[in-house]
Structures are given as structure tokens and as C-alpha cells.
Amino acid sequence: MSESQIPAAQAEPAAEPQPGSREEMRRNRMQSNWVNMVIALAACMALVLVALMIAPQPQGDPTRTVDAAAEASAAAGQAGFDPAAPALPQGWSSNEAGLEQMGKPELKTWYASYVGPSQQWIALRQAQPGADAAAWATSIVGEDAAQTGTSKVAGPQGRTVAFDRYEKPDQKQALVGTVGDTTVILMGTAQWDSFEDLAARTLRAAA
Structure with a gap:
């Protein structure tokens, strides 16, 4: 068989970290950090929306001028x-x-x-x-x-x-x-x- 006919070696899939290993703990921490960031961002946006809703607003068009x-x-x-x-x-x-x-x-x-x-x-x-x-x-x-x-x-x-x-x-x-x-x-x-x-x-x- 010629070199051109030799099949390329396929990369082996990355091995899953062993339960309880440092690698598994590191991966869990990374996933947890992302989830916490998303939750915190959503909470901040909700607070801003609530503040805008309850803030008193002037009646009528604020850009309008009346004598x-x-x-x-x-x-x-x-x-x-x-x-x-x-x-x-x-x-x-x-x-x-x-x-x-x-x-x-x-x-x-x-x-x-x-x-x-x-x-x-x-x-x-x-x-x-x-x-x-x-x-x-x-x-x-x-x-x-x-x-x-x-x-x-x-x-x-x-x-x-x-x-x-x-x-x-x-x-x-x-x-x-x-x-x-x-x-x-x-x-x-x-x-x-x-x-x-x-x-x-x-x-x-x-x-």
C-alpha cells in the first residue's frame, strides 16, 4: 500500500474527567460562574425596568411649550x-x-x-x-x-x-x-x- 493510500489517523475524543477529579471541579466552577453572571445580569436589567416604570413622569409632552x-x-x-x-x-x-x-x-x-x-x-x-x-x-x-x-x-x-x-x-x-x-x-x-x-x-x- 502506498503512502497516499494510508488513511489519516483520526483524533481520539477528549477523555471525560474522572468524577471527583480536579479537572471535573474546575469545569464545574467555570460553568457555575457563567450561570451566575447570566442570572446577575438578568436581575440588574429587571431592576432597571422596574425603576423606569415607577419613576414619576411629567404629565403631557415634556418637549411641548404652552403659554x-x-x-x-x-x-x-x-x-x-x-x-x-x-x-x-x-x-x-x-x-x-x-x-x-x-x-x-x-x-x-x-x-x-x-x-x-x-x-x-x-x-x-x-x-x-x-x-x-x-x-x-x-x-x-x-x-x-x-x-x-x-x-x-x-x-x-x-x-x-x-x-x-x-x-x-x-x-x-x-x-x-x-x-x-x-x-x-x-x-x-x-x-x-x-x-x-x-x-x-x-x-x-x-x-
Whole structure:
């Protein structure tokens, strides 16, 4: 038989490691590490999705711009009070505004949504609940909101108005106070300085 007719030697299959050997233990550790990495990655992705789902989001399109002052003027006749349209600081804008039925008892409510730098968002709600002010405010802020203190907000003519601070489990915050003969609620996700600044601007707008 010539060399060309000699069949090539076939590679023998790798031998399986003996049970309990170091090779078997090494292989098991490698497989276990890969499984643990996959499980950890899946858990991280699940946590991110949950966080995105529960994070408060501004109502309306955050890229939309609305003339809240013009909307407030148009709503004044139907509201029964003068809706507040505060002058906004630099970087802030309104993306939604109008008169809606809100709260319990259900009242005509002036609503304006404001978005600012660093994904800050504050929604202003204003109504004339009279004797039902506490019940109406609670229905808006939510019974799960915890009062955490008071903000002393500087109003016009040197007077100071107290706004109650609230924090909610869903990361929202709120300021609740009296502006003229109306109750104003500022609620959203922003720095407390931004809440207090908007409250002061609301007091000046209503003066």
C-alpha cells in the first residue's frame, strides 16, 4: 500500500474527567460562574425596568411649550377665581395648562405643568374649596403622603406664607398652601428650592 493510500489517523475524543477529579471541579466552577453572571445580569436589567416604570413622569409632552399665562386668562371666567400664572425662572417652561375637574369634592381646578432643568417637574393645581380645603388637598396629594415640615415662603409686601411640605413613597413631593381665597398645591419631582421659588412666584402672580 502506498503512502497516499494510508488513511489519516483520526483524533481520539477528549477523555471525560474522572468524577471527583480536579479537572471535573474546575469545569464545574467555570460553568457555575457563567450561570451566575447570566442570572446577575438578568436581575440588574429587571431592576432597571422596574425603576423606569415607577419613576414619576411629567404629565403631557415634556418637549411641548404652552403659554400658561394666556390659558389662565382664558380660564378665569369659568374658574370663578383668578388662575395663577407665575413668571418662570430661566430654563423652565409650561408644557400643559387648562381648567379641569379634580379632587374630592370634585372642583374646577386650574392645572399647569412646568418642566425645568435636570428633569425637574412641578404641577400647579389651584381651586377654591372653601371649607373642604383639607379634604380636597388630601385627595390630590394622596393619603400616602407624609407631612415632613413647613416651608416659609416670602410673598409680596414682605409677608410670609407657610406651605406644608409632603413626601410620597413614589418619590413625589408637594407644597400645599393658601393663596388669596384659593388652595394651591405644587406637586412633582424637583429640588425643594425650586418648589419654594415657584410658590413665591405664585404668590406674587396672585397679588
